[in-house]
Amino acid sequence: MPKGLQTIGFDADDTLWQNESFYRLTQERFAELLADYTDRDHLYDRLLEAEKRNLGHYGFGIKGFMLSMIETAIEVTDQAVPASVIAELLAAGQDMLAHPVHLLPHAEDAVRALAETHTIVLITKGDLLDQERKLAQSGLGDFFDGVEIVSNKTQATYQTTFARYGDGPDRAMMIGNSLKSDVIPALEAGAWGVYIPHGLTWELEHAEPPEGFDRYREMTDLGEVVDLLRTVES
Incomplete structure (x- = not known):
């Protein structure tokens, strides 16, 4: 580790x-x-x-x-x-x-690679049955050490989750496409927050890029995540 x-x-x-x-x-x-x-x-x-x-x-x-x-x-x-x-x-x-799951580029490779070296957790919000269905169909479920399907994502969500699956936010990173839900509250909790813009974002998930956080990073896609971790952990 x-x-x-x-x-x-x-x-x-x-x-x-x-x-x-x-x-x-x-x-x-x-x-x-x-x-x-x-x-x-x-x-x-x-x-x-x-x-x-x-x-x-x-x-x-x-x-x-x-x-x-x-x-x-x-x-x-x-x-x-x-x-x-x-x-x-x-x-x-x-x-x-009932729509089939379409993985985004590099998603499987990134999850597979990080599962070999880190504790990885899926942290998602939405309907319980639908999220469970998508995870099962994605073929990625076995790679995750934990799955948290929550009603909302807040600073407390990340503090609790990263404490449950590790040593807390200080040694954790959250990766997602929503600044509002995935990145900013994770940064506020003390974790790294990595933003991967998707191109289509629901209006209620819009937020301005965070300022004043040394642990904020932005990537083009998940293909960059392994190199980012090498940089962060060097």
């Missing part, structure tokens, strides 16, 4: 496998179904407002997204939305829940 880092945390959605792209495709279908009632931009604004309101009720994930679409459809049509549209929205959500 290297003297430096002991535990490496990985985000799941849009870090190890594609996720947001499926939301965007479903959202486009949503706009087509409601095109006779409102324009696309207004619909997307109303949907985002509904998602914000509903996070405390439904949490993160596809099921909350489905319910927010249905709620928005009812609102923008003044409760006149056809049952056939509701049925199509439900079918779209069910398709998302």
Whole structure:
């Protein structure tokens, strides 16, 4: 075990496998179904407002997204939305829940390599059953020493998780595509925070790059993670 880092945390959605792209495709279908009632931009604004309101009720994930679409459809049509549209929205959500997992470039190689030298933990938020399904289909499950599916990611989340699977945040690193959820709270906990931009990021996950943290790094993709660790631990 290297003297430096002991535990490496990985985000799941849009870090190890594609996720947001499926939301965007479903959202486009949503706009087509409601095109006779409102324009696309207004619909997307109303949907985002509904998602914000509903996070405390439904949490993160596809099921909350489905319910927010249905709620928005009812609102923008003044409760006149056809049952056939509701049925199509439900079918779209069910398709998302059954969609095959597509690993991102270098994901398997990175996880496999780090599993040989470090304790690695999957730290993800979202629907429990859906996240378990994706992990099982990804083929990566056996590499992880622990899996934490949480309702939200906060400084306390990383303090607790890195203490459970190692010596605490001081000897830990979190890797993910969300500055807001994966990087900033991990840095605040005292861990390294590594940002890998995905290109498609949900509006509610946007945040400004952190300043004043010596342990902040940014990578292009997971293919750079082994070299980064060599630099950090040298």
